[in-house]
Amino acid sequence: MELNIYILIFFAFGSIALLGGVYILFTSNVLRAAFSLLATMLAIAVLYLLLNADFLAISQLLIYAGGILVIMIFGVMFTNRFAERAMYTETHNRLPALLLTVGLGAIFYVSLFQLNFSSLSWQNQELNVQGSIIENVGVLMLSNYILPFELIAVLLLIALVGAVYVARKDHEVK
Amino acid sequence: MNTLILCVGLGLFCLVAELINIRKLLLPILLVGLGVLFVFTLTTWGTELPPSIWGFSMETMIRFDNFSIAFSALAIFITALVFMLAIDYYKTEENHITDYASILMFTLTGALVLFSYWNMAMLYLGIEIVSISMYIMAGSRKFDTRSNEAGFKYFLMGAFASGFLLMGIAMVYGATGSFVIEEIALYANGGNLSPLFITGLVLILIAFFFKVSAVPFHFWSPDVYEGSPALVTAFMSTLVKITMFGAFYRLLSLAFPGAISEVYTILFIVATLTMSLGNLIAITQVSFKRILAYSGISHAGYMLIAIMAIPVDSSAALFYYTISYAIAGVGIFAAAIPVFFFMNNEKVEAFNGLGKKNPALAFIITILMLSMAGIPPFAGFLAKYYVFSKAVEFNLYAITIIAIINSIIGVYYYFKVILAMYTQEPDGIEVKPTTLYWTVAIACALLVIVIGILPNTLMGLMS
Numbered sequence: 001m002e003l004n005i006y007i008l009i010f011f012a013f014g015s016i017a018l019l020g021g022v023y024i025l026f027t028s029n030v031l032r033a034a035f036s037l038l039a040t041m042l043a044i045a046v047l048y049l050l051l052n053a054d055f056l057a058i059s060q061l062l063i064y065a066g067g068i069l070v071i072m073i074f075g076v077m078f079t080n081r082f083a084e085r086a087m088y089t090e091t092h093n094r095l096p097a098l099l100l101t102v103g104l105g106a107i108f109y110v111s112l113f114q115l116n117f118s119s120l121s122w123q124n125q126e127l128n129v130q131g132s133i134i135e136n137v138g139v140l141m142l143s144n145y146i147l148p149f150e151l152i153a154v155l156l157l158i159a160l161v162g163a164v165y166v167a168r169k170d171h172e173v174k
Numbered sequence: 175m176n177t178l179i180l181c182v183g184l185g186l187f188c189l190v191a192e193l194i195n196i197r198k199l200l201l202p203i204l205l206v207g208l209g210v211l212f213v214f215t216l217t218t219w220g221t222e223l224p225p226s227i228w229g230f231s232m233e234t235m236i237r238f239d240n241f242s243i244a245f246s247a248l249a250i251f252i253t254a255l256v257f258m259l260a261i262d263y264y265k266t267e268e269n270h271i272t273d274y275a276s277i278l279m280f281t282l283t284g285a286l287v288l289f290s291y292w293n294m295a296m297l298y299l300g301i302e303i304v305s306i307s308m309y310i311m312a313g314s315r316k317f318d319t320r321s322n323e324a325g326f327k328y329f330l331m332g333a334f335a336s337g338f339l340l341m342g343i344a345m346v347y348g349a350t351g352s353f354v355i356e357e358i359a360l361y362a363n364g365g366n367l368s369p370l371f372i373t374g375l376v377l378i379l380i381a382f383f384f385k386v387s388a389v390p391f392h393f394w395s396p397d398v399y400e401g402s403p404a405l406v407t408a409f410m411s412t413l414v415k416i417t418m419f420g421a422f423y424r425l426l427s428l429a430f431p432g433a434i435s436e437v438y439t440i441l442f443i444v445a446t447l448t449m450s451l452g453n454l455i456a457i458t459q460v461s462f463k464r465i466l467a468y469s470g471i472s473h474a475g476y477m478l479i480a481i482m483a484i485p486v487d488s489s490a491a492l493f494y495y496t497i498s499y500a501i502a503g504v505g506i507f508a509a510a511i512p513v514f515f516f517m518n519n520e521k522v523e524a525f526n527g528l529g530k531k532n533p534a535l536a537f538i539i540t541i542l543m544l545s546m547a548g549i550p551p552f553a554g555f556l557a558k559y560y561v562f563s564k565a566v567e568f569n570l571y572a573i574t575i576i577a578i579i580n581s582i583i584g585v586y587y588y589f590k591v592i593l594a595m596y597t598q599e600p601d602g603i604e605v606k607p608t609t610l611y612w613t614v615a616i617a618c619a620l621l622v623i624v625i626g627i628l629p630n631t632l633m634g635l636m637s
Contacts, residue, residue, distance in 0.1 A: 111345065111373035119368065122351035146227050147235045151287065151299045154182060158280050158303060161189070162310035165273045170316055 010050055017043035028088045034073050041065045055134045175225040175236070177215050177246060181283045184211070188276035197268050200275055201261045208254040215247045234354045235293045241489055242290035244635055245420040248497055249285045252413045253278065255504045255614050256405065262608045263405045263511065274314065278409065281307040285413060288421035294343045294353040297421065301339065301385065304417055305332045308410055312402040324401025331394040335384030338377050345374030355429045362432035372436055378425070379437060385418040386474045387467075389447040396459075399467035404514055407463055408507035411470050416496040419477050423492055427484045434484055441482050445573060449475030449580040456587045460521050462510060465587055466503075469546060472584060473499050476561055479573055483564040490633050491560040497632065498545060498553035498625060505542045505618025509535055512607035525591055527600025535607065536595045538619045545622045547588040548581045553626040560633070 020040030024033045041064040048057035141149050184207045191200045220240065225232040256278070264271050284303030291297045309332060313325020347353060349371035350361040361371070380391065387395035399407045426434055434441075452472030459465045477499075480492040512535075517524035529536040545552035558581055565574045607615070625632060 107373055107376070111369045115368060115370050120349065120351070120370075143230050144234070145295075146230060147225075147232050148293070148295045148299055151296070151303065154185075154280060154283060155299060155303050155306065158277060158307050158310070161273055161276060162306065165270070165310065166313070166316070 006050060010047065013043040013046040013050075016040070017047070028090070030089060031073065031076050033089075034069060034076055037072075038065060038069050041069065052133070054132055055137045058134075175223075175227075175232070175238070177211060177218070178236075178283065178286050180207075180211055180214065181279065181286055184208070185276050185279035185283060188272050188279055191275075192272040197271055200271060201257055204275060204279070205254060205257055208250055208257065212247060212250045212254065215243055215250060219243055233292070235296055236287070236290050237292040238290050240635070241420075241424065241493075244493055245289040245416070245496070246286050248493075248500065249282060249289070249413055249417060252416070252500050252504060253282045253409075255501075255508075255618070256409050256413070258610050258614050259405055259408065259504075259508055259511065262610050263403075270314075274311070277307045277310055281311075281409070281413070285417040285420075288417050289424070291421070291424070292355050294346070294355075294358075297425065298336075298339060298343060300421065301381075301418075302336060304414060305336065305385070308332075308406075308414055311406045311409070312398055314406065315403050318401075320401035321403065322401075324398045327394055327401075328398045331384065335381045335391075338384070339381035342374045342377030342379075342381060345370050345377065347374075349374065355425075358429040359431060362430050365432070367433060367436065372433070375430055375433055375437060376440065379440060382418065382422045382425075383444060386415060386422065386477070387471050388444050388474050388478060389451045389471065390444075392448070392452070392471050395471060396464045396467040399470070400461055400463045400520075404463070404507060404511045404520070407466075408504055408511075411466060411507075412500040412503040415470060415474065416500050419474075419481075419492065419496060423481055423484070423489065426481060427487075427489065431484065438482070441478060442573060445475050445478035445482065446576050447475075448472065448478060449577055453580050453583045453587075457583070457590075459587070460523075462514075462522050462524065462591070463520055465522065465591070466506070469584070469587070470503075472580060473546075475580070476558060476577060479565050479570070479577055480561045482570060482573065483561075483568045486564055486568045488561065488564040490635070491557075491564045493635075494553075494560050494625075494629065494632055495557040498557040498622065501618050501621050501625070502542045502545045502552075502554060505615050505622065506539065506546070508611050508614035508618060509539045509542070509607070512611050513605055516603055516605045522591055522594050523598075525594045526598035527595070528605065529596040531600045531603075532605050535605065535615070538615045539595065540592050541619045542615075542622060543588045543592055545626070547585045549585070551623070551626050553622045553629075556626055556629050560629075 017040045020036045020038075020043065023036040024040075027033050027036070041060060045057045045060040045065070048054075048060060184204060187207070188200060188204070191197065191203075196203070218238065225236050225238070257275075260271075260274070260278075264274060267274075281304055284300045284307065287296055287300035288304065291300055309325055309329040312328045313322055315321035343353070346358060349368045350358050352358060352361075361367075384391040384394075399411060402410065449472050452468050452470075452475060456465050456468030456472065459468060477492060477495055480488045480495060483491070513524055513528065514520050525536075525539075528539070541552065545554035548554045548558045550556075558577075562574050562577060565577075
């Protein structure tokens with residue numbers, strides 16, 4: 001294999017993402033798990049950049065690293081204060097979990113590692129993008145993809161109504 | 175397309191109703207709206223224009239064919255029946271009625287998308303809209319721990335299933351390079367399928383098995399059905415189930431017709447387990463809602479047979495089955511919710527002596543239960559007959575024999591309720607359903623009989 005800078009970056013950040021994921025599995029401290037998830041998310045954002053998917057990388061940073069993880073860490077810190085001790089997780093049902101993981105792993109092994117990637121038709125297509133793809137994404141979202149775009153609005157509206165309903169102060173109905 | 179926009183509009187109207195303070199009138203207005211929607215959907219039969227927004231063709235996103243129009247009309251009808259029950263059910267919770275109504279309307283929107291999607295992105299969005307609404311509704315009794323448990327359990331399991339679905343869609347995209355149904359079908363029919371494609375299909379199947387509560391992915395269903403408010407259970411066990419089956423059938427018949435033989439063994443095993451375990455566990459249950467949950471699981475098994483028979487075009491059989499199942503389901507809940515309410519008990523023993531206390535209600539429950547069990551002349555019998563005959567036409571003898579044995583076992587637990595009504599002694603507490611409950615229950619019982627006696631009109635629609 002020809003060793004160039006892209007492959008080096010891929011393996012460096014790919015292993016950061018993997019190690020972060022593995023650390024989540026083996027730590028029992030929820031706060032540390034949240035921070036290592038942050039590392040995984042950031043590394044994946046870099047992998048997206050390598051694939052020329054700059055829009056995806058920015059969304060990953062904004063939504064996962066910037067939004068979801070901050071909320072998660074806030075949540076852990078707040079509940080820590082009430083419980084007055086660090087939050088720890090436990091492991092249950094090891095044997096079923098092991099069986100499931102091995103089964104799923106076997107399926108992914110067959111489908112991904114046995115696959116001849118160059119046989120996929122789109123693999124050999126020339127990537128015809130100059131500079132950023134954000135403009136294309138924006139145009140497509142408001143033209144050909146307008147219907148899913150509007151449906152996402154409906155989905156978010158439901159989530160909003162549900163969140164307000166669950167969070168609002170209420171008195172018990174008899 | 176206009177049906178979809180109207181449906182979203184009705185959902186938004188519910189939210190505005192809170193502002194302009196017409197809570198009391200909200201449900202009657204919605205019923206009228208649903209009636210308009212129903213008629214409007216039927217008028218588009220065979221004439222729907224290619225969908226477009228602002229001049230952009232949406233043909234790669236959504237397509238309305240007779241299959242989707244028939245299922246949409248059924249879903250709108252079922253929603254209208256549930257809303258009729260909601261008027262009395264939510265009388266004490268007027269503060270929340272706008273939230274509930276809007277979420278149920280948006281669920282219907284998701285259902286309409288799921289009957290007519292032409293793109294995997296639309297499929298995912300439809301499933302998420304239906305699921306997220308149902309997570310909220312399952313946990314909508316905020317001060318009832320069982321409702322909280324139901325909402326939370328459903329949410330965790332459902333999120334897991336959505337993850338499988340996304341992974342599967344991504345893998346299918348990796349193999350075919352497209353989200354559009356017809357291009358996936360082109361690839362699937364081309365032969366020489368890559369392992370990536372098959373794995374993706376299997377993951378999508380797993381997600382759908384979760385959503386239709388097929389064994390071994392059924393664990394959420396009894397707890398969620400039991401913990402949710404009874405009206406939500408009625409909605410979930412009828413509308414959501416037929417929606418998921420409509421989407422499932424559409425996916426496998428349009429996108430994966432060439433690959434269905436590859437996953438035939440999986441479908442066979444899951445359908446067998448679903449029918450058998452659903453029926454066997456239902457026998458041991460004492461809670462009425464849990465019995466209905468397990469009966470719903472076994473019905474999912476029968477409907478999976480219709481999915482297995484896709485190569486001989488079993489869409490009419492599946493449509494007939496979903497109609498008979500959904501209408502009987504709504505009817506049973508319309509008759510059972512007053513019983514739960516007055517007896518303050520959701521077990522089978524709440525029905526003790528109902529045959530003497532309220533003979534008419536007991537009679538209606540008996541008709542609907544017999545239809546569910548598949549006893550002629552009610553619709554449930556012909557539904558099973560059509561599905562089984564499609565299976566035999568496709569030479570699926572083994573699964574048909576298993577299904578017939580199972581439908582005999584199934585009769586037992588339906589009769590447990592009927593026997594409780596007629597052989598046990600009444601305890602003196604009156605059960606007096608309000609007019610709306612009566613209306614829905616009687617309408618469902620009549621429909622089950624009429625559809626059972628005159629099936630040809632409905633069966634002719636799809637062909």
